Amino acid sequence: MKLIFKTKAILVVAFFNSLLLISSLVHAAPGDAVAGKEKAQMCFSCHGENGISIGPSIPNLAAQPALSLSYQLIQFRGEQRKGGGMEGIAQALSDQDIRNIAAYYAALPPPPGKPGNPDLIAIGQKLAGTLYCNSCHGAQLQGQKHIARLAGQWQEYVVTQLKNIRSGARIDMDGTMGSAAKGLSDEDVESLATYAASLN
Ligand code: HEC
Ligand code: HEC
Incomplete structure (x- = not known):
């Protein structure tokens, strides 16, 4: 009981810390995409200079909303999110680096949609509406504000993340995505x- 309370208290503190970080990102000077490209050299070997990654277990970053990119990098830097060695890589980034890199990747053309099983695409499209995925992630799952773009993302990456969020292995910032994935x-x-991967 005590332990549960403590864990909850830690999560609440972590949540408020993230809110503070988000609001400092929102209210700080906008990112500089040119400086961001310079700093992002160290990311290109995996995420690509054009924001299209080298393989399906590494996410495409092109056209992701800047705030979503920033928030995920802060999560990795704080080790609230771990995976793919990103928690180590993010240690090297200052808040300004994060804003700049986010501005760079956000401004790139989106990844092209990928062909997939038409039956699955039709079912996925229906579910995205009935389960309200598109009310947060956008009508075409293009992402908005702190919510990731899913359109044109690798199918395999989206599957992994949904399963991690569903199991709680990946904690989300306010629990909304956790409840969306639960059922x-x-x-x-x-x-x-x-469906998400098929969208442009
Ligand atoms: C060695 C390969 C590698 C390098 C280098 C790398 N990443 Fe990653 N990145 C990954 C992998 C793998 C993931 C997926 C992690 C997971 O499974 O949760 C990831 C995830 C991310 C995400 C989360 C995206 C999302 O949609 O949630 C962001 C943002 C990101 N990386 C940005 C960067 C930036 C910025 C750099 C350079 C400073 C960088 N990465 C360097 C492999 C890499
Ligand atoms: C209430 C708003 C909301 C709804 C509804 C919602 N999401 Fe999310 N989603 C989010 C937020 C916020 C995040 C970022 C979570 C974090 O890392 O803190 C997210 C993250 C994700 C990610 C991880 C993306 C990445 O690049 O790492 C996937 C995949 C995803 N959502 C898919 C879905 C699907 C599929 C549905 C419908 C079943 C859905 N979401 C419904 C808000 C929502």
């Missing part, structure tokens, strides 16, 4: 990810 079956996850 999904593996089939739902496959269809939603195939």
